[in-house]
Amino acid sequence: MLLEGRKISKRFGGVQALSEVDFHVEAGSITALIGPNGAGKTTLFNIVAGAIKPSSGQTVFEGREITGLPADEICRRGIARTFQIVRPFATMTCLENVLVAAVNRHPRRPRAALEPGARDLLAQVGLADLAGQEARHLNVVQKKLLELARALATEPRLLLLDEVLGGLNTQEILQAVEQIRRLRDRAGITILWIEHVMGAIMQAADRVIVLDQGRVLTAAPPREVVSDPRVIRAYLGE
């Protein structure tokens, strides 16, 4: 087990966003996290990534507790993330965006030594030609790819993807899914993936965790999940 969450709860003022969520992610798996809007998926992501602290509960990564650690420390422990609404470093070039991640992974290496690796990552996501372009001039899809390259430059063992397929057309979705699979198969990166595009999840995910109203509804292989009446009810509403 690579990542485990134990009884994670989070309150925002008067709203219970998560209540006693137990979940785990197997090493080497692609695990999807789905659920209706407001189910608490992004909140759970933010807690794992250290962007917010849970009200109670624990997160354990590679057997060590990481609950409440600052986001940069969690990143150094080997968890990288993308954002639902893209957050590239707008006034920096694509190459610099990736380099920020690389130099913080290897603080003692000079920038010149890290540049080839960064260019490689840009090439992997298909942005090689835009290396010198400022990130704010990219379109949304390119920004998402850039964020992916940036996350990979931190050399994660667990990658948190937050709705990376939003705004992509069918062709692009196929490519993206292929790419995410390759990350797991070739680089051995475990993936925890929030997604609304169900087709993609059916294809790629080994296991699906369904959140509804801040609770885990079920966690099972995709085939079982889509036929689960509770899941259907949660999505369609009463």
Next chain:
Amino acid sequence: MISSSKWIGPAVLAGMCLLPLPLGIYPQHVLIVSLFYVMMAASWNLLAGYTGQVSFGHAAMAGIGAYTSGILAAKAGVNPWVGVAAGTLLAALLGLGLGALCLKMGGIYLSLTTLAFSQILHIIIVNEYEVTRGTMGLQVPGLTAEYSKLTYYYILLAATVLVLFILYRMIHSNLGLSFRAVQNDETAARAVGVRVLHLRVLAFTVASAMAGFAGGLYGHYLLLITPEIPSLDLQFYVLAMTVIGGMGSFVGPIVGAFAINILAEKIRDYGEYHVLVFGLIALVVARFAPEGLTGVWRSLGRRRTP
């Protein structure tokens, strides 16, 4: 493009070396004061422009440098150069302490605490009359045996080049890359492993040391140290120069410091309106052109050659 930017530094430096030669004593004085402000504004820019921290205690740090060195020299006969080094060190330590204390709570705390710090320093200086001579001012020896404006000009110029060189190297290192990431998006920067807190404390320490260094030299130039150095007015000047010149740009504070200090001398002929005038200008610039004059210049350049 690369070859022209390679020559621009040495060319400006050569120009700066020759500049005071044909000038009289008074313009030389204005230039020396301008160099002090360049060091102040450029180092304050490391905070506000590159790491998103607003310190209101930068003038106070200059005051720490000036009074440490001044008191050591005037009361204990310590060599002024040693005194300047001591003042720089003390400012750095205070910067480290205040930074570590406030920054984990967020930027607003740094602004509040540095503002309080500068007021307290002011009160202490005025109250400890025996040591500091209060508002009367403390007479201190010069840096050299013979007092010559030209010598001071070159000393301050060398100091300014040193400060700018260190800042330039910092901004263009791996550290600078992380600075810019934090400036762009703190949350995203943390998410890719940038140690935001370390970075900010480091920048605050370095900037405070630079202010202490500049203040120490400035005090030995003025020969009379008064609470005007660690004052909110001087703090405001440094802030206005950086904002008007262009925060987050390397040249911005340099241009701003020269432009405003020279302009202030002109306005002063008409009465004590200069602070009000610069305040209003800074207000308009910060509101409508947050990248300052150099930002406006750059965007004009872009428009001409798209």
Next chain:
Amino acid sequence: MLAISVMNGLVMGVIYALAALGVSLVVGIMNVINFAHGELYILAGYFSFLFASVLGLPVAPAMALAVALVFLFGLLIERLLIRPTYGNDMYSLILTFILSIVLQNAFLLIFGPYPNKPPLWVRGASDIFGLFSYGNQRLAALLSGAVLIAAVFLLIQKTWFGRIVRATSQDRGMAEWNGVNTTRLNMLSFGLGCALAAAAGVILSPVFPVTPTAGVPIALTAFVVVVLGGMGSLWGCVVGGLLLGLVENLGAAFVSSGYKNVFGFIILILVLLIRPAGLFGRAKL
């Protein structure tokens, strides 16, 4: 000596609490610190002086008018300077700092460096429990300050406006989802924050006359009170304000009067060292 220091401490404490409430309200809702808070305090003192002493208005309407004008001025500041930079805390700090310097210098130009004083509301002194006699004006200041603080608490705890304020300072995003018009709320609470500074100003200026830079120590103390009490906590302001007023005045009486304002700074450092979230603060903003 002790009793008089305690009374002076209470008077100042109430004023600090009032000024700090204004700061805290704005921090809680907008995460903005208004560094021109002290200058608005002074502005109200000058208005009050202008209307009552120069134009000859009765004291009460002159004060009300002063507070109302500063409230409007606050709305204007929010609209012109704060709103466009909303979300960028750094610029609001820089802009309000510049504004404070501009106002100080404008005051200097218009009113000169000398102290100005609106007329007293009441004259004479009262005997307090037969122990010592205390100026009636100070007593009136203490009383009206306490009444105003109570009014603010009623406003926040009992009214519709207060409910929205509390909801928004707890969780801004949640409040927006629930249809709170945060743009108007920001403007109103910023104006109210300024009006509280103004109220402190009109109450205290008959006792401590206004000068162009006299707002700086008041605002600084208010900021310290806000940190001490816990950013955004209203109770923290009252307790912190009274505490600071007492410490300063007892310290001035028994330790050193020149260092009156330094005690606040020492408290600030201690709070940051020991309990950075403040007395009543939540763990983190």
